[in-house]
Amino acid sequence: xxxGPAPRAADRASGRPDSEPVIELRDVVKxxxxxxxxxxxxxxxxxxxxxxxxxxxxxxxxxxLRHVIGLLRADSGIxxxxxxxxxxxxxxxxxxxxxxxxxxxxxxxxxxxxSVGENVALPLRENTSMKDAEIRERVQAKLELVRIPxxxxxxxxxxxxxxxxxxxxxxxxxxxxxxxxxxxxxxGLDPEISQSINELLRELHERLHVTALLVEHRVRCIRTxxxxxxxxxxxxxxxxxxxxxxxxxxxxxxxxxLGTDPD
Amino acid sequence: xxxxxPITATAEGLGYQLELLGSVIVRLYAVPARARLxxxxxxxxxxxxxxxxxxxxxxxxxxxxxQTGIELARIGQQDQIGTIVALSMAREMGxxxxxxxxxxxxxxxxxxxxxxxxxxxxxxxxxxxxVDRVKLLVLxxxxxxxxxxxxxxxxxxxxxxxxxxxxxQSQLNVSYQLYIDSAVEALRDPAHIxxxxxxxxxxxxxxxxxxxxxxxxxxxxxxxxxxxxxxVGNATRSAVRDAxxxxxxxxxxxxxxxxxx
Numbered sequence: 001x002x003x004g005p006a007p008r009a010a011d012r013a014s015g016r017p018d019s020e021p022v023i024e025l026r027d028v029v030k031x032x033x034x035x036x037x038x039x040x041x042x043x044x045x046x047x048x049x050x051x052x053x054x055x056x057x058x059x060x061x062x063x064x065l066r067h068v069i070g071l072l073r074a075d076s077g078i079x080x081x082x083x084x085x086x087x088x089x090x091x092x093x094x095x096x097x098x099x100x101x102x103x104x105x106x107x108x109x110x111x112x113x114x115s116v117g118e119n120v121a122l123p124l125r126e127n128t129s130m131k132d133a134e135i136r137e138r139v140q141a142k143l144e145l146v147r148i149p150x151x152x153x154x155x156x157x158x159x160x161x162x163x164x165x166x167x168x169x170x171x172x173x174x175x176x177x178x179x180x181x182x183x184x185x186x187x188g189l190d191p192e193i194s195q196s197i198n199e200l201l202r203e204l205h206e207r208l209h210v211t212a213l214l215v216e217h218r219v220r221c222i223r224t225x226x227x228x229x230x231x232x233x234x235x236x237x238x239x240x241x242x243x244x245x246x247x248x249x250x251x252x253x254x255x256x257x258l259g260t261d262p263d
Numbered sequence: 264x265x266x267x268x269p270i271t272a273t274a275e276g277l278g279y280q281l282e283l284l285g286s287v288i289v290r291l292y293a294v295p296a297r298a299r300l301x302x303x304x305x306x307x308x309x310x311x312x313x314x315x316x317x318x319x320x321x322x323x324x325x326x327x328x329x330q331t332g333i334e335l336a337r338i339g340q341q342d343q344i345g346t347i348v349a350l351s352m353a354r355e356m357g358x359x360x361x362x363x364x365x366x367x368x369x370x371x372x373x374x375x376x377x378x379x380x381x382x383x384x385x386x387x388x389x390x391x392x393x394v395d396r397v398k399l400l401v402l403x404x405x406x407x408x409x410x411x412x413x414x415x416x417x418x419x420x421x422x423x424x425x426x427x428x429x430x431x432q433s434q435l436n437v438s439y440q441l442y443i444d445s446a447v448e449a450l451r452d453p454a455h456i457x458x459x460x461x462x463x464x465x466x467x468x469x470x471x472x473x474x475x476x477x478x479x480x481x482x483x484x485x486x487x488x489x490x491x492x493x494x495v496g497n498a499t500r501s502a503v504r505d506a507x508x509x510x511x512x513x514x515x516x517x518x519x520x521x522x523x524x
Binding site: 095099110 | 379380383384385387388389390391392393394395398399
């Protein structure tokens with residue numbers, strides 16, 4: 001069982017981290033009606049690093065991911081990926097940028113009328129001119145990577161929550177993205193499956209050297225996968241530290257929050 | 264109470280539906296590549312609805328025959344029942360009844376399917392994966408209903424005319440042969456240039472337009488659904504309601520364009 005923080009992904013990757021941030025939020029403000037969810041949030045994720053975001057339910061963690069992928073627009077402030085302001089991208093440019101990104105939704109968000117294999121194959125079938133045999137080979141390789149090699153013909157309604165997460169992960173990784181966004185990969189899973197997903201994420205991080213933004217509550221997941229942890233409080237970054245220092249912090253709010261952690 | 268809000272919401276909805284129509288038109292080149300999805304949708308919308316069309320069409324034809332036949336019998340013109348039933352089925356009743364059935368079945372189903380996809384993040388997933396959801400979800404449904412609606416209208420017209428014949432023979436003492444002869448004569452092009460008259464083509468043209476309207480409104484309602492099961496329910500209800508209103512209004516204008524003197 002992992003107790004200490006994971007080594008930095010970029011160090012694992014063979015070199016020092018690139019100093020230029022791949023993902024950057026600067027003074028981002030977002031409100032839904034009268035509720036201000038993000039209130040001048042700033043953060044940076046350097047290349048090859050995995051930044052985990054912790055915070056109370058409803059604190060806007062998933063909203064951050066949706067801004068980075070361009071599903072939501074900030075009321076003010078800048079959200080940039082690879083130095084490009086998401087809000088200024090044209091539809092086609094945003095689509096091209098998204099092809100280099102992967103997104104693991106909380107519930108998997110699998111298309112319910114497509115089989116597992118066709119769900120994973122979807123981006124390749126829709127966006128590339130690859131032949132069927134090549135697509136099948138790549139999809140099978142990803143299904144093996146997430147350890148569900150025999151799941152191709154199963155329908156989403158026939159598989160468990162943990163398996164849906166794995167399929168969602170395989171689909172997020174099918175285009176070999178450079179940036180991956182994980183929205184609570186452990187949500188709704190039992191501890192055993194959670195740990196297998198965490199180890200899978202760490203393995204992927206080590207093997208593929210992706211830049212990642214991870215929204216998660218579970219301490220064990222963050223200890224296993226993240227290089228840095230940011231605590232979100234009232235729409236702002238309260239504290240950002242490597243996992244070992246983060247979980248040893250005596251910040252009163254953090255101590256209060258972590259004191260209720262089920263892990 | 265803000266009285267402008269329903270007007271603004273209606274205008275927004277209409278604008279979205281028109282935008283969706285434009286998006287479908289510019290993607291028509293992708294129809295051959297979507298043949299399988301279109302065939303699936305035709306099966307879902309047409310073949311699984313055909314029994315409803317048969318029952319409703321049969322009884323509509325019988326009602327038209329009975330209502331008009333009683334009045335015609337008073338003036339000794341009951342041998343004209345075949346003409347009246349055939350023309351009213353081909354011009355109005357067939358396309359309208361079929362469209363209403365499709366709005367209640369296929370239109371509501373489209374709104375519910377896409378609405379569920381919307382509230383369960385499946386549409387967001389498609390966007391994130393850079394998958395064109397109009398090409399994947401809307402185009403096959405619109406094309407399928409544009410094909411299915413006229414086919415079902417032919418079924419409805421035919422069964423309605425047959426049903427009218429039963430009533431003519433059994434209750435109005437008009438021989439079945441006389442009824443069918445007058446119905447066939449009414450559905451012949453007077454100039455003998457086209458295989459069928461304007462009444463039939465006009466009805467089928469209407470049904471193509473109705474099919475497109477039902478699919479567009481159903482898809483638009485589903486794509487804009489928000490707020491869990493309640494949102495899906497609202498989308499489904501508004502899809503059926505708006506489609507029926509749109510069909511009636513469009514029906515008037517097409518009829519006016521086809522038959523104005």
